[in-house]
Amino acid sequence: MEKIKIGVVGAGVWGETHGSIYHEHPMAEFVAICDKDIKRAEAIAAKYGVKEVYADYREMAQKSHCDAVAIVTPDFLHADIAVAFADAKKHLLIEKPLATNVPDIERICDAVERNGIRCMVDLHNRWNPPFNKAWQEVRSGRLGVPKNAYLRHSDIKWVATDMLSWAAKSSIMWFLGSHSVDTLRWMFDDEVSRVYSVKSEGILKDVGVDTADTYLTTLEFKNGGIAHMENSWATPNGNTNVNDFKFSMLCTKGMVSMDLSSHNLIHLVDENRAYTPDILVTNFVFDKCKGLSYESIRDFVDRMVDGKEFRVTLEDARRGALIVLAILESAEKREPVTVNL
Ligand SMILES: NC(=O)c1ccc[n+]([C@@H]2O[C@H](COP(=O)([O-])OP(=O)(O)OC[C@H]3O[C@@H](n4cnc5c(N)ncnc54)[C@H](O)[C@@H]3O)[C@@H](O)[C@H]2O)c1
Known part of the structure; x- marks a missing residue:
């Protein structure tokens, strides 16, 4: 069987991660890289022996021999690139979130359908071992029917102040909230009907990053489930882990709880502080990527090879993005918002 030839657009922190997985995967070939900062693309090309290097994604869409492309540009710059590659009949793996406004979400979905290509969005928490185990237990019916859940998924301030140059143009709701919403929809196996969110601001604005600190959100599900969700980009840099990630779910006949970051x-x-090293998300074992955030990217290649449906469908990602938009609207208006999917 022929290998899947894959290109990457966006040679930043996460674009390199994508490239390293395609380089390592026995059924993938990392053939092309693009970044508007060509030096970044060239550096990754040199490291992984990639022959096609582009500064313009439109040129790559026209000329590249890739079968599929990973779009790993900042949260709000996915749509134009996705449409260009869909129109060039390339399959897509889009980093989360799918897109950050309704017209962009619709443009991507239309382009995928119009061109008959395949598209997955990298909502990777479904590959998180404790969550995946909990999902299996809940789906087995052993714990009864899911009723309530609590999910905290936050980052230390450094992610917004130092790691991402574009944090002020995005939001913790796109960066981690999109994972949180996908996880809750998947765990409840139900659809969100209404959200009410309140945000707090000031910690990040005071250090020059113009985005909200924290969103506290209540989500109501169609079948009566209720979840509380907490997403912050302002937890202290002294935390022992970059993430603060907790989850619990109460069902009619049992309960599941997780502490994934402590x-x-x-x-x-x-000599300075204590750490809880990450072994779930971006871990390396004998130089091989072993964390959950690598497994989702590998799974994209596996599903391209076996032709089965992606474990996160484009419809999942479309709905998740619309729910995040409803949360942002609710926090802005300070009132509950009905989700129209
Ligand atoms: N799934 C995960 O675990 C995970 C982790 C980190 C980031 N991400 C997602 O990956 C995406 C990228 O994040 P990052 O941390 O790598 O950002 P980054 O800023 O490190 O890299 C983004 C790159 O995109 C390039 N770029 C911007 N516009 C471009 C264009 N029009 N054409 C070509 N290149 C362009 C920039 O020059 C930059 O090199 C975001 O959507 C982010 O949310 C996902």
Whole structure:
């Protein structure tokens, strides 16, 4: 069987991660890289032996020999690139979120349908081992019917102030909230009908990053489930883990709880502070990427090879993005918003 030839647009932090997975995967070939900052693209091309290097994604869409492309540009710059590659009949893996406004969401979905190509969005928490185990247990019916859930998924301030140059043009709701919404829809196996969100601001604005700090959101599901969701980009840099990630779900016959960022599996202390090293998300074992955020990218290749449906469908990502937009609207208006999907 022929390998899937894959190109990457966006040679930043996460674009390199995509490239490294395609380089490593036995059924993938990392053939093209594009960044408007050509030096970034050239550096990754040199490291992984990629022959096609572009500064303009339109040129790549016209000329590249790739079968599929990973779009790994900032949150709000996915749509034009996705449409250009869909029109060039390339399959798509789009980083989360799908897009950050309704016209962009619709343009991508129309282009995928019009061109008959395949598209997955990298909502990777479904590959998180504790969540996947909990999902299997809940789906088995052993715990009864899901009724309530609580999910906290936050980052230390450094992610917004230092890691992402474009945080002020996005939001914690797009960066982590999109994962949170997808996880809750998947765990409840139900659709969100109404949201009410309140935001707080000031910590990030005071240090020059013009975006909200925290969103506290209530989500109501069609079949009566209720979830509380907490997403913040303003937790202290001294946290022992970049993420603060907690989850619990109460069902009619049982309950499941997780603490994914303060686990007791490994604890590290130096002269300055204590750390809880990440072993779930971006872990390496003997130089091989082993974290959940690599498994979703690998799974895209696996599904391209076996032709089965992606584990996160484009419709999942479309609905998730519309729910995040309803949350942002609710926080702006300070009133509940009915979700129209
Ligand atoms: N799934 C995950 O775990 C995960 C982790 C981090 C980031 N992400 C997502 O990946 C995406 C990229 O994030 P990042 O941290 O790599 O950002 P980044 O800023 O490090 O990299 C983005 C790159 O895109 C390039 N770019 C911007 N516009 C372009 C264009 N028109 N054509 C070509 N290149 C262009 C920039 O020059 C930059 O090199 C975001 O959507 C983010 O939410 C996902």
